[in-house]
Amino acid sequence: QKEVEQNSGPLSVPEGAIASLNCTYSDRGSQSFFWYRQYSGKSPELIMSIYSNGDKEDGRFTAQLNKASQYVSLLIRDSQPSDSATYLCAVNMITKAAGNKLTFGGGTRVLVKP
Amino acid sequence: DAGITQSPRYKITETGRQVTLMCHQTWSHSYMFWYRQDLGHGLRLIYYSAAADITDKGEVPDGYVVSRSKTENFPLTLESATRSQTSVYFCASSGGEDFQETQYFGPGTRLLVL
Secondary structure, three states, X not given: OOOEEXXXXXXXXXXXXXXXXXXXXXXXXXXXXXXXXXXXXXXXEEEEEEOOOEEEEEOOEEEEEEOOOOEEEEEEOOOOHHHXXXXXXXXXXEEOOOEEEEEEOOOEEEEEEO | OOOEEEEOOEEEEOOOOOEXXXXXXXXXXXXXXXXXXXXXXXXXXXXXXXEOOEXXXXXXXXXXXXXXXXXXXXXXXXXOOOHHHOEEEEEEEEOOOOOOXXXXXXXXXXXXXX
């Protein structure tokens, strides 16, 4: 069983619609959850982090966390063609040796169609 | 502020050759990481380092060697390159152990082993 799982997609979304991305994780001790966006040929860049149950909003992005269900999601409102990218979910494990060590899901590819 | 840089950005080599990928960060971050990214596998941790002269294996360390003589540099060496090591390699850094610490990624090195 993978530690962090995401649907690989592609998730096709019309421009202006809401894109909903899901991520499940296996380690109940995880404390922090990150969403990275990765454009084709580029490196991952952080777009959201969430640490507590509930919703966290930042602009058009909303992260949702449910630790009981071991589930984190990302909503992209008013999707734009520029949101077309792969979105990586990352979950932490704190270790002395590695600090805030992250385990990444395989990513969900999002395509926003004009 | 250069942040985190990698060199070379692209490299073609032959099976059996030694290759070194460089990573340099200007933030004085304690933690540094090397990942490889392949289709179908997402980001996989190769090696990480908590400080100068402290390194440890990640998920896929075989065939790789790292060193960290200075805080800002974390080179990755492929001692005898194999075709299976064709991949995109990302270096990342993080400031500390706190669960809110984020990892920041370099631009990546695309390596092709013929």
